[in-house]
Amino acid sequence: xxxxxxxxxxxxxxxxCASPGSARAVAAPxxxxxxxxxxxxxxxxxxxxxxxxxxxxxxxxxxxxxxLIVGDGVDRGTADGDLLRHVAERQRADFAAGRTVKLDGWVxxxxxxxxxxxxxx
Amino acid sequence: MNDGDCVGEHRVDLLWSxxxxxGGTTGHWGGNCAPLDEQDFEERAWVxxxxxxxxxxxxxxxxPKAYEYCELPSANFSADYWAxxxxxxxxxxxxxxxxxxxxxxMLKSPPTRFGEVYxxxxxxAGNRCDVYLHANVVEIExxxxxxRVTALRTRGIDGQTCRFRAGIYILASGIExxxxxxxxxxxxxxxxxxxxxxxxxxxxxxxxxxxGRAMLSLPEGTASYYATLGWEQRFLSxxxxxxxxxxxxxAAQQREGILNSVVFFEESYEGEKTPGFVAMRxxxxxxxxxxxxxxxxxxxxxxxxxxxxxxxxxxxxxxxxRSYKILQTRFFCEQAxxxxxxxxxxxxxxxxxxxxxxxxxxxxxLDKRTIxxxxxxxxxxxxxxxxxxxQVEFDSESDPWPKGVDSSAHFMGTTRMSTDPRRGVxxxxxxxxxxxxxxxxxxxxxxxxxxxMVTVNIVALAVRLAGHxxxxxx
Numbered sequence: 001x002x003x004x005x006x007x008x009x010x011x012x013x014x015x016x017c018a019s020p021g022s023a024r025a026v027a028a029p030x031x032x033x034x035x036x037x038x039x040x041x042x043x044x045x046x047x048x049x050x051x052x053x054x055x056x057x058x059x060x061x062x063x064x065x066x067x068l069i070v071g072d073g074v075d076r077g078t079a080d081g082d083l084l085r086h087v088a089e090r091q092r093a094d095f096a097a098g099r100t101v102k103l104d105g106w107v108x109x110x111x112x113x114x115x116x117x118x119x120x121x
Numbered sequence: 122m123n124d125g126d127c128v129g130e131h132r133v134d135l136l137w138s139x140x141x142x143x144g145g146t147t148g149h150w151g152g153n154c155a156p157l158d159e160q161d162f163e164e165r166a167w168v169x170x171x172x173x174x175x176x177x178x179x180x181x182x183x184x185p186k187a188y189e190y191c192e193l194p195s196a197n198f199s200a201d202y203w204a205x206x207x208x209x210x211x212x213x214x215x216x217x218x219x220x221x222x223x224x225x226x227m228l229k230s231p232p233t234r235f236g237e238v239y240x241x242x243x244x245x246a247g248n249r250c251d252v253y254l255h256a257n258v259v260e261i262e263x264x265x266x267x268x269r270v271t272a273l274r275t276r277g278i279d280g281q282t283c284r285f286r287a288g289i290y291i292l293a294s295g296i297e298x299x300x301x302x303x304x305x306x307x308x309x310x311x312x313x314x315x316x317x318x319x320x321x322x323x324x325x326x327x328x329x330x331x332x333g334r335a336m337l338s339l340p341e342g343t344a345s346y347y348a349t350l351g352w353e354q355r356f357l358s359x360x361x362x363x364x365x366x367x368x369x370x371x372a373a374q375q376r377e378g379i380l381n382s383v384v385f386f387e388e389s390y391e392g393e394k395t396p397g398f399v400a401m402r403x404x405x406x407x408x409x410x411x412x413x414x415x416x417x418x419x420x421x422x423x424x425x426x427x428x429x430x431x432x433x434x435x436x437x438x439x440x441x442x443r444s445y446k447i448l449q450t451r452f453f454c455e456q457a458x459x460x461x462x463x464x465x466x467x468x469x470x471x472x473x474x475x476x477x478x479x480x481x482x483x484x485x486x487l488d489k490r491t492i493x494x495x496x497x498x499x500x501x502x503x504x505x506x507x508x509x510x511x512q513v514e515f516d517s518e519s520d521p522w523p524k525g526v527d528s529s530a531h532f533m534g535t536t537r538m539s540t541d542p543r544r545g546v547x548x549x550x551x552x553x554x555x556x557x558x559x560x561x562x563x564x565x566x567x568x569x570x571x572x573x574m575v576t577v578n579i580v581a582l583a584v585r586l587a588g589h590x591x592x593x594x595x
Contacts, residue, residue, distance in 0.1 A: 088507065091504065091507075092504065092505050092506070092507055093505075094504070095500075095501045095502070095503075095504030095505040096501070096505040098501060100497075100500070100501060100504070102513065102516065104512070105333070105512040105513050105514055105516065106510055106511075106512045107497065107500035107501070107504065107510060107511050107512070107513060108504075108510065109504055
């Protein structure tokens with residue numbers, strides 16, 4: 001994973017993009033599609049996500065990843081903008097609490113690493 | 122005469138980093154200034170051999186005069202103050218939480234070249250100060266029991282010798298202070314002030330490492346407020362009067378069990394860390410310093426072998442191509458006091474027939490942990506603020522030190538201050554233990570180095586010493 005991939009994957013402020021992208025469809029759950037739509041570059045996200053899954057094999061399940069990414073307080077009625085803010089807030093909380101992972105040296109929040117993993121499963 | 126050998130893993134350039142002329146190394150310093158922090162003076166349980174004989178509050182009275190001597194634009198080191206002064210900085214200032222990462226403002230001296238700026242005042246008639254140039258002290262002569270200095274013996278390159286006598290003697294010559302004490306061994310075979318084998322020990326520098334890079338969502342120009350002056354900026358007519366360095370809070374240092382440190386940003390371009398570009402920079406640096414490049418053929422070979430990367434980096438820098446721009450993090454850290462990090466006398470002789478220095482600069486696990494933990498704190502802080510992400514390269518304390526560890530040419534310790542003669546060479550007044558009229562000034566007396574530039578702190582210590590001597594002599 002190089003700098004250009006990271007840049008392609010994420011907007012630096014929150015590593016997420018508000019505008020819907022061309023994420024591939026996943027089988028389930030339905031929130032997964034909405035989460036993947038937040039990614040700017042799903043292809044690069046998949047590469048990062050695969051690196052994460054190598055370190056966390058037990059999380060290679062879309063339903064489990066969605067639950068870990070959004071936690072509580074989000075349902076189908078949550079607007080995309082609110083979903084983005086919710087996930088961004090969880091990322092910040094991860095950093096504040098030291099819940100980080102290092103992938104190719106990049107220090108990422110667990111939530112964002114799981115989001116990339118969601119693109120890879 | 123400044124040259125010497127380096128043994129051990131980490132090397133410094135003893136020849137280039139020091140200037141043996143009137144005004145000393147102020148002749149080539151960068152000019153950044155900030156006082157030491159309070160914790161730098163305290164005994165910290167996780168930093169062996171830390172603690173000064175006095176708290177920072179005692180040195181505070183000497184700083185205003187030191188700022189004046191260093192011609193600082195202000196005496197205000199508050200980031201809030203500078204944000205109020207500068208709209209540009211206000212817009213670009215990173216909204217750090219203070220803990221775990223806060224700010225440390227460094228103000229810029231012109232920089233003051235002391236030899237030039239104060240030469241006229243010192244040569245003025247009636248100022249009770251005589252300056253002798255080319256008088257290299259080769260021995261400190263003492264009474265038979267070495268309790269008082271009786272004279273300084275000097276020798277010029279032409280072989281001419283002199284003896285200088287005074288009531289009080291002050292050594293003020295960086296690590297040469299330790300060398301001179303060790304060389305003055307006619308009465309005490311182990312050297313003066315060295316009854317407990319401390320002279321030359323606890324050599325410290327500011328451990329500097331450019332490692333890792335940042336991907337930040339910040340307005341253009343932000344990095345200039347968080348960077349030391351790059352070579353290209355030296356030609357600008359206007360530069361920021363301060364640097365806002367990123368600094369782990371005092372509480373974070375305690376929680377993590379790490380040394381004091383600050384972090385700067387440096388903008389560079391892809392390809393500038395390749396062996397070819399590094400070799401080219403090495404050649405250019407030596408030419409700029411008026412020297413014939415050493416290992417020229419070897420380095421040119423590396424440049425040619427890496428030519429595509431060199432050209433790419435040169436192109437990107439020349440045209441400011443942002444797509445190749447990298448924001449690098451530069452860690453500037455206090456070094457852990459270490460008794461085995463030391464200067465000694467070697468067997469080789471200099472032009473005056475004096476034994477040259479041998480330096481064994483050692484960094485330990487605490488030094489490593491400080492950089493690694495600081496970069497993690499920084500990464501977590503950037504993420505928590507939503508500012509961006511950090512990529513780290515030096516990630517494990519079990520890894521060897523990466524290439525490029527630098528001393529910043531800030532040489533400290535070797536005649537450290539302590540109330541206990543077994544742990545220090547000079548007492549809290551900077552007087553050599555056991556010798557009534559011999560004092561030491563400069564970074565060599567500092568028991569710990571802090572994470573700031575040394576010059577203004579050396580000047581403050583000199584102001585404090587002057588006050589002590591004024592009291593003593595009156």
